[in-house]
Each structure stands twice: as structure tokens, then as C-alpha cells.
Amino acid sequence: MGAILDGNRFVLGTCYYPEHWPKELWREDLERMLASGIEVVRIAEFAWSKVEPTEGNFTYSFFDEFLDLAEEVGMKVIFCTPTATPPAWLTEKYPEVLNADINGVLYRHGARRHYNYNSPVYQELSKRIVEKFASHYASRPCIIGWQIDNEINCEKNVFYSGSDSKAFRVFLKDKYESLEALNEAWGTAFWNQTYTDWEEIHVPRKTYSDSTNPHEVLDYTRFISDSARCFAKMQSDIIRKYLKPGDFVTTNGLFGNLDNHQMTKESLDFMTYDSYPNFAYCLDAYSNAPGEMKDRKWSRNLSEVRSLSPIFGIMEQQSGANGWNTHMEAPTPRPGQMTLWTMQSVAHGADYVSYFRWRTCTMGTEIYWHGILDYSSRDNRRIAEVKDIHEKLQGMKEMAGSIYEAKVGIIKDYDNVWDAQLDVWHGRVDNASQKALFAALQLSHTPFDYVYINDASDAEELKKYQVLFYPHATIMTKEREAVLRAYVEAGGTLVIGCRSGYKNITGRCVMDKLPGLLSDLTGTDIPEYSFIAPDAGKVTVKWDDREFEASVFADLLQPIGAGKQEASYTSDYYAGSGALVSNVVGKGKAYYYGSAFNTESARVFLEKLDVISPYRDVVSVPESCxxxxxxxxxDRFLFVLNYDKNPAQIELLRKGTDLYTGKEVSGQMEIKGYQTLVVKL
Structure with missing residues (x-):
């Protein structure tokens, strides 16, 4: 990790594809990169055929020549395994390696990520090419680390090939051991789905109503995650046999149907992320919906990355307009936005930032996915901005290795994330609450972390947070309840939202009084519940002197045991029923809120629990920042990021050092549109 995350400085890189350019350009490109402050290139993630042009015939000269030049000029290299795009000879000879849609129609050669993880042929050929790459190239002095594949589970995170059905059966046999146990877990008595032979089980297939057994789909999602993780671990294990001391293994992106936390523990030294805030400005209608957080939403994604690796890298950082010839149309980032988005990444924990890409490609699907340079390679505004970013980061190097600070956390777990994907009732409340909590925290300048838990979690990792929100713990286990209880008993404040505790780990609804396993911890009983009807009008909640609107759903609560009703519904037939119950447990307190969060209600909770705007005595800034x-x-380092094109008036309430200029700053000042400020306090 030392070469890019050494805790002593920030490092810039870029993605480079020597196979796309005449060799005569290589030296000029590398020297221009170095002159701009770029000292690392990532290469080879789509270049299987450059080493194995035909089956079993290996040649290393192409990348040897490039690496010779990199070593000569002093450029460091992150080398990638090429398994995201199998070559044409492979998919033509072995069509069983191809992924398929839910109807079983194969995805053919011509794009990327068209393979499936579970084809025995693809696994063997992938093992061989990774072994060849690592055994030949890993010893090169210029190589400092390895990237596995590219954006695992990006674009396609469902798999329906024959190989997947065979592997799914193995996964289920290992998990349940008997068909009787599987039938019980899946509730196959419903709609006469009982299985009497393992061969009757397939990955989910097309049904007339597009509805399939939800317990099967939940296990299928876990299976996809397991398949992807095993594919990553296979590659990591091979690479580590040849790794030089100090070199690292990572992968890039953060995608669905994948337990990225477990994959990181099993296979990676740290995670790197691909950050493209310019997606917020794509010309599609959805990108321009009123009230959206635009590019600021990427701070939410960066917070997810931070839950995996507190200090991480950006393998692909937006540098130009993004688009394919088939979809996605977007404007070029405005002056200052490239710096803004870089500092957004750094503010959240990135010590390494690599821009995608060095030069805009002249061929293929991504001809409109612009890089630092345009097609002509002429000097432009973006390369000037890279040079300026490098200068800024040089002045910030004492901050490297520092940790993002937050006292508020949002708890997540993969079982509930995946259940919310397949269950529209769960998904509706979860989508509303996740969006609202992020907006309320961002707009009130209340930094937060995502905190992932599972049955093996320890309460110690939770205790650093003053308040934890668990928006909708629909699936709950005894082990997780015990972790939450230990956190509260130690003095923590836990806020749980509606629709919690009503499913077990298989996704089956429990027959307990709701909220099931969470009843005793929260001091709550739920005798009745409902979606808020469209004709209900505005359903409001009153908590002491504050009245706000409920959202999406209403659990009608009654306190039990030592529980105390803190707030009531004040309209429709819900009026007078409990909307919020608190329960003192040990040194802390647990709350059960009977609705989904909106921005207004989330802000009330932050205020009532006294965690809102923790740095209001340090800096005063508008919501646009x-x-x-x-x-x-x-030492503490303050970032102020202005996402608006208009200037922002701020006031620094403590003296500090502007790390861009080295000058002392305090008091009122103006930050221009898209401008950033970094201050050592």
C-alpha cells in the first residue's frame, strides 16, 4: 500500500491504455503526465489478447516494452487482470462462458462483462491468464499494485446461464444440506413450489407475472455475491504468490448484489472507487428531477467506500464529459468542477486519485467518455486544472493518512439491502428514508458514516457514534439484536424506523408481535400498521413542540414495559396513536419511529438528539456547501466544498491555515462557484 497510501502525501494517477495508441506516443504521454503531477498509471484491464492472442499461445513483449519505458522515465504502474473482457477466440470456442438474460438468451461478444463467474471453463482460463500475468510481470520494479478484474458486478449483476443454475444448487446444498430444510426456508408450500430433487432448482426464471419466490431470490442474490467474491479471491490468491513486498491488491468500483465488505476482507488490501459525479448532469430527464442533490450525491457513495476502507483510493475520477455512443450524453465539467470533485473524494478519505482517462478514445463505445485530453492531445483547461490540483495537494500532504470524523452513523446490512431490492414494500420505505437522511445530514452540515453489521459484528465498532440510525431493520436476527442492545447499554442512542423486525433471515415474516426481536429493546408493540393511504391527506406527527409530516408508512405504536410514548400521530384515523416510542436501556436509549423518514423529520431527530451541525462553532456555511x-x-483539517455555480459567503469562526496558500485565514470570506477551501484548524 505504501506507494499510494503511505500516510505521508497524496498521489495522483490516471488510467492509460497503451494498446489504444501508437507506440510513438507512449514516451510523450508519460513525460507529460509526470510534468503534470501524475506519477501512476493503471493499465491492462481489457487487454487479455495482448498476452494470449490465441488459446494457449502467450507473448509478453507488448507490455514488457511499455513497462521498460515506464521504468526508464520513472512512472509507477498499477497492473490489472484482464478478466472483465474475455477475448473473441474464447467466447466463440466456449459459449458456455457467456452470461444470459432471464430467458436464457446468451449475451454475445462485442461489449464487456458478458461472462459468468460460474463457468468451469471460464474459471480455469481466468486462473491461467492471471497466473501468466502475475508470474511474468509482478516482479517488475515499476509495478506497485494490482487491480482484480474491473468494476466487479458493474452493468450486469444478475446471472442466468446453465453454469449458474448448477453452481446455485451446490451453494444451496452447502447451505441447507437437505431439500426439507430448503423447502421450509423458502416456504415452498405456497403456490405448490415444493422441490423433490435438487435438479428441479434453477436460478430465477421468467414467470408470467415476473413474480418469483422472494426467499429464493434473496438466496440467489447471496449466491451472486458469493460467486463474485470467490472469483475475486481466486485471482487475489494467485497474485499474492508473486507480490513484491509493499505492493497491494485492490479492485475498483462499488456495485450491487455483492458483499463488498466481505470481499475486501478476503481478497483486498483496500478498496478503490470510481467516482463520476458528472452523471448528475446527464441529459436524461431523471437527472434533472427537482430537489435532487446533483453531484453532491456522490458524497453518499464515498461514505459507502469509507465503510470498507477508512483511507482509500479513487481508481477512476471524473475528468471530462461522460457518454457512450449508445446512451449517456453529458456536458463537459465546468471550470473548477474537476477540482471540486477531486476534493470531494479527498474530503471523504481518498489519499490517491486517478483520473479517467489520460486521453479521450477515438474508437469504440466510449468515444464520448472524455479524459483529461481531447482527441487531439492539445493542452487544454483540464490538464491545467490537474496541474493546479497537484500543487494544492502538495500543500496538503500533512493531512494524508487522516481519518474522516463523524459522530452520527447509518446502520446497514446486506440482507436488508438485498431484501429492499426484491420487496417493493420494503424498498419503498427504505428508498425514502435513505434519501431523506442523507439530504438532512448533508444540508445541516452533519458528517456521518455508513456502518455495516452482520451476525459476527462487535458492538465496539458502534460505540464511537453518539447516534445511530437503522432506518428499516426489516430482517432481524438474535445476534444483531444483541449487538444493538450492547451499543445502547453502553450509552449509545439508537433510532429504528418503521417496518422493522418482521422478517427472519430467510425473508419469511415472523408470527411474533411486531417489531419482533426488537420489541424488548425499543419498548414497543405494534398492534396495527398501514401504508399511508393516498386519500389520507397530510399525516402529521407531534413530538413535544415540533410537528412534522409522516412519510409512506405508519406503524401505530404502543409502549410496553419501560417504553415511553414520545410522539403521536395528529391526523387521519391514526390520530392519538403512538408515532415514536423511547426506551432507556442501560446507559443509553433506543427509539422506534413508526414512519419512514423525510428530510423534515430526519432534521427534527438530529435536533432533538443534539447531533445536528457539530461544527457550527467552527464554520458557518450555506446549504450549497x-x-x-x-x-x-x-490536528483537524476542514473542507468546505461549494457545489453551486454561484459564490458562497462563509464565516470561519476559528483561525486556521489555508493549505492552498499557506496563509492564516479567519472571519468572513467568499468562496467562488465550484471553489473549495481546505483549512488546518
């Missing part, structure tokens, strides 16, 4: 604090020892 994000603030973040990174901490290293006794």
Missing part, C-alpha cells in the same frame, strides 16, 4: 473534517492525531 458541504463541510467535512479529517482528523490526524490532534
Amino acid at each position: 458541504e463541510i467535512a473534517i479529517r482528523k490526524k492525531g490532534d
Whole structure:
């Protein structure tokens, strides 16, 4: 990790594809990169045929020549395994390696990620090419680390090939051991779905109503995650046999149907992310919906990455307009936005930032996915901005290795994330609450972390947070309840939203009084519940002197045991019923809120629980700005990021050092549109 995440400085890189350019350009490109402050290139993630042009015939000269030049000029290299795009000879000879749609129709050669993880042929050929890559190239002095595949589970994160059905059966046999246990877990008595032979089980297939057994789909999603993780671990295990001391293994992106936390533990030294805030400005109608957070939403994604690796890298950072010839049309980032998005990544924990890409490609699907340079390679505004970013980061190097600071956390777990994908009732409340909590925290300048738990979690990792929100813990287990209880008993404040505790780990609804396993912890009983009817009008909640609107759903609550009703519904037939119950447990307190969160209600909770705007005595900024604090020892570093094209008036309430200029700053100041400020306090 030392070459890019050494805790002593920030490092810039870029994605480069020597196979796309005449060799005569290589030296000029590398030297221009170095002159711009770029000292690392990522290569080879789509270049299987450059090493194995035909089956079993290996040649290493192409990348040897490039690596010779990299070593000569002093460029460091992150080398990738090429398994995201199998070559034409492979898919033509072995069509069983191809992924398929839900109807069983194969995805043919011509794009990318058209393979499936579970084809024995693809696994063997992937093992061989990774072994060849690593055994030949890993010893090269210029190589500092390896990227596995590219954006695992990107674009396609469902798999319906024959190989997947065979592997799914093995996964289920290992999990349930008997068909009797599987039938019980899946509730196959419903609609006469009982299985009497393992061969009767397939990955989900097309049904006339597009409805399939939800318990099967939940296990299928777990199976996809397991398949992807095993594919990554196979590659990591091979690479590590040849790894030089100090070199690292990573992969890039953050995609669905994948337990990225477990994959990181099993296979990676740290995660890298691909950050494209310019998606917010794509010309599709959905991108321009009123009230959206635009490019600021990428701070939510970066917070997810931080839950995996507190200090991480960006393998692909937006540098130009994004688009394919088949879809996606977007404007070029405006002056300052490239810096803004880089500092957004750094503010959230990135010590390495690599821009996608060096030069815009002249061929293929991504001819409109622009890089630092345009087709002509002429000097332009974006390369000037890279040079300026490099200068800024040079002045910030004492911050490297520092940790993002937050006292508020949002709890997540993969079982509930995946259940919310397949269950529209769960998904409706979860989507509303996740969006609202993020907006309320961002707009009130309240930094937060995502905190993932599972049955093996320890309450110690939760205790650093003053308040934890668990928006909708629909699936709950005894083990997770015990972790939450230990956190509250130790003095923590836990807020749980509606529709919690009503499913077990298989996704089956429990027959307990709701909220099931969470009743005792929250001091709550739920005798009745309902979606808020469209004709109900505005359903409101009153909590002391605050009245706000409920959203989407209403659990009608009654306190039990030591539980205390804190708030009531004030309209429709819900009026007078409990909307919020609190329960003192040990040194802390647990709350059960009977609705989904909206921005207004989330803000009320932040205010009532006294965690809102924790840095209001440090800086005063408008809602258009994000603030973040990174901490290293006794030093704190403040980021102010202006996402608006218009200037923002801020007031720094403590003296500090502007790390861009080295000058002391305090008091009122103006930050221009898309401008950033980084201050050592």
C-alpha cells in the first residue's frame, strides 16, 4: 500500500491504455503526465489478447516494452487482470462462458462483462491468464499494485446461464444440506413450489407475472455475491504468490448484489472507487428531477467506500464529459468542477486519485467518455486544472493518512439491502428514508458514516457514534439484536424506523408481535400498521413542540414495559396513536419511529438528539456547501466544498491555515462557484 497510501502525501494517477495508441506516443504521454503531477498509471484491464492472442499461445513483449519505458522515465504502474473482457477466440470456442438474460438468451461478444463467474471453463482460463500475468510481470520494479478484474458486478449483476443454475444448487446444498430444510426456508408450500430433487432448482426464471419466490431470490442474490467474491479471491490468491513486498491488491468500483465488505476482507488490501459525479448532469430527464442533490450525491457513495476502507483510493475520477455512443450524453465539467470533485473524494478519505482517462478514445463505445485530453492531445483547461490540483495537494500532504470524523452513523446490512431490492414494500420505505437522511445530514452540515453489521459484528465498532440510525431493520436476527442492545447499554442512542423486525433471515415474516426481536429493546408493540393511504391527506406527527409530516408508512405504536410514548400521530384515523416510542436501556436509549423518514423529520431527530451541525462553532456555511473534517492525531483539517455555480459567503469562526496558500485565514470570506477551501484548524 505504501506507494499510494503511505500516510505521508497524496498521489495522483490516471488510467492509460497503451494498446489504444501508437507506440510513438507512449514516451510523450508519460513525460507529460509526470510534468503534470501524475506519477501512476493503471493499465491492462481489457487487454487479455495482448498476452494470449490465441488459446494457449502467450507473448509478453507488448507490455514488457511499455513497462521498460515506464521504468526508464520513472512512472509507477498499477497492473490489472484482464478478466472483465474475455477475448473473441474464447467466447466463440466456449459459449458456455457467456452470461444470459432471464430467458436464457446468451449475451454475445462485442461489449464487456458478458461472462459468468460460474463457468468451469471460464474459471480455469481466468486462473491461467492471471497466473501468466502475475508470474511474468509482478516482479517488475515499476509495478506497485494490482487491480482484480474491473468494476466487479458493474452493468450486469444478475446471472442466468446453465453454469449458474448448477453452481446455485451446490451453494444451496452447502447451505441447507437437505431439500426439507430448503423447502421450509423458502416456504415452498405456497403456490405448490415444493422441490423433490435438487435438479428441479434453477436460478430465477421468467414467470408470467415476473413474480418469483422472494426467499429464493434473496438466496440467489447471496449466491451472486458469493460467486463474485470467490472469483475475486481466486485471482487475489494467485497474485499474492508473486507480490513484491509493499505492493497491494485492490479492485475498483462499488456495485450491487455483492458483499463488498466481505470481499475486501478476503481478497483486498483496500478498496478503490470510481467516482463520476458528472452523471448528475446527464441529459436524461431523471437527472434533472427537482430537489435532487446533483453531484453532491456522490458524497453518499464515498461514505459507502469509507465503510470498507477508512483511507482509500479513487481508481477512476471524473475528468471530462461522460457518454457512450449508445446512451449517456453529458456536458463537459465546468471550470473548477474537476477540482471540486477531486476534493470531494479527498474530503471523504481518498489519499490517491486517478483520473479517467489520460486521453479521450477515438474508437469504440466510449468515444464520448472524455479524459483529461481531447482527441487531439492539445493542452487544454483540464490538464491545467490537474496541474493546479497537484500543487494544492502538495500543500496538503500533512493531512494524508487522516481519518474522516463523524459522530452520527447509518446502520446497514446486506440482507436488508438485498431484501429492499426484491420487496417493493420494503424498498419503498427504505428508498425514502435513505434519501431523506442523507439530504438532512448533508444540508445541516452533519458528517456521518455508513456502518455495516452482520451476525459476527462487535458492538465496539458502534460505540464511537453518539447516534445511530437503522432506518428499516426489516430482517432481524438474535445476534444483531444483541449487538444493538450492547451499543445502547453502553450509552449509545439508537433510532429504528418503521417496518422493522418482521422478517427472519430467510425473508419469511415472523408470527411474533411486531417489531419482533426488537420489541424488548425499543419498548414497543405494534398492534396495527398501514401504508399511508393516498386519500389520507397530510399525516402529521407531534413530538413535544415540533410537528412534522409522516412519510409512506405508519406503524401505530404502543409502549410496553419501560417504553415511553414520545410522539403521536395528529391526523387521519391514526390520530392519538403512538408515532415514536423511547426506551432507556442501560446507559443509553433506543427509539422506534413508526414512519419512514423525510428530510423534515430526519432534521427534527438530529435536533432533538443534539447531533445536528457539530461544527457550527467552527464554520458557518450555506446549504450549497458541504463541510467535512479529517482528523490526524490532534490536528483537524476542514473542507468546505461549494457545489453551486454561484459564490458562497462563509464565516470561519476559528483561525486556521489555508493549505492552498499557506496563509492564516479567519472571519468572513467568499468562496467562488465550484471553489473549495481546505483549512488546518
